[in-house]
Amino acid sequence: MSQDSSDLAFQSESYEAALAIVQAKLSQLLAGASAEDIALAQTAVSNAQKNLDDVKETLSDAQTTADTSLTDVYEDAQRTLSSSLLTTQTSLQTNADTLDSTELNLYSSASNSQALIDAKNLKFLAELDYNSAKPIVEGVTLSFNQSSIDSALERLKTTTSLSVSALAKTYEVLLSVVVSSQLTQTELDAFKTSIATARINLNTALTNLVSAQQSITSQKNTNQTSINSAQAGVTAAQGALQTVQDQLTLKIAKPRQSEIDLYTAQVKQAQANLNQVRNQIAQKSLAAPIDGIITDVAFQKGEMASLTQIAISMNSLSDFEVKSDIAESDIAKIKLADPVQITFDAFGENEKWQGKVIKIDPAQTVVAGVVYYQVTIGLSGTDSRIKSGMTANLEIETERHVGVLIIPLRVVGENKTVKIMENGQIKEKQIETGIKNDQGEVEIISGLKEGETIAISK
Structure with missing residues (x-):
């Protein structure tokens, strides 16, 4: 006879599974790692070490490639510096030849003398700046030094920009000159063409200098990205190697007492949970204490039971x-x-x-x-x-003595004495008694011997 306990049965199965799991974990912990597990862990360490060696080589290759690529870019920058310096020198010479021309000075001073003065002043400043920059640029073209090349690029870029401004001012003077019999249109156009060409060459040189700086920056960024990626691979490989080394150490090492205590406690807790739900299931069932035949059931399903009334009667077999x-x-x-x-x-x-x-x-x-x-x-x-x-x-039967001397209890006196016949005379003897039986007999421990005659009163 039982109540519905399907929910508890499902819970019991869950607790049984949980108990089996923690028992298995404890057994596995106590048993330690198998030889196969240790061998696999050792293989994992070897593989991780090889992978680390490979990515370190990759990092070294990336650093070598970065150095080579950056050197190539700086060598290109050296060539750009040389060509740009020459272009600036040539352009400034063209500018000087134009401004120093007798015809230009004669026929431009009347129409725009201030513009001519400004152009000559700017020419002077540009040439002065060029003369200052020239030894710096020539120095890095003869001796390779990346930092010096960076400085030379920036320095020559300033000089070239100033030269562009100087030629622009000269071209402005040419635009104000009026042709005459002394300065023909053909001669004036030749001056303009010469200055315009020099300006184009200077702008190209300036563009090349900027491009050289950008190429250096781009190559440095590319190199850094490549090296960072390779370094990240090394860091990850080092972490992976450390992980498998730690795992191998744990597999070889004996289990710590704290771990054993933890799993033991978990087993006890799981067993307690299972016992609790089993007790709850048992409390929902009314089990017969013996085998037998049910002779009476006092309640029907759904009725309230009474603590004082017998629910089920049965006879034992x-x-x-x-x-x-x-x-x-x-x-x-x-x-x-x-x-x-x-x-x-x-x-x-x-x-x-x-x-x-x-x-x-x-x-x-x-x-x-x-x-x-x-x-x-x-x-x-x-x-x-x-x-x-x-x-x-x-x-x-509370006690059994075998092979003992017994006498009727009724012949024993108040002080545990017995009267016996000895040589025709009645004598009284002190005795020590033991257990009694239901036939009115008492055990004699001492005081009498087998065969002695007891005197009985009539």
């Missing part, structure tokens, strides 16, 4: 028990497993069954002012004739 109230004066003599001879009123005194004391109730029962203790006797064997509720008679 075997292992009958007899319950008897024993007076407190005798209970101290009885102990568990004492043999018992049993008769039933239904079968008479000649049919006897054997049993033994299986329980002594520690709590007293008071009947009519007399204290009793309930004793339970278990019958040995089975007999289909025995029915529940039959009246039984018990003989409990």
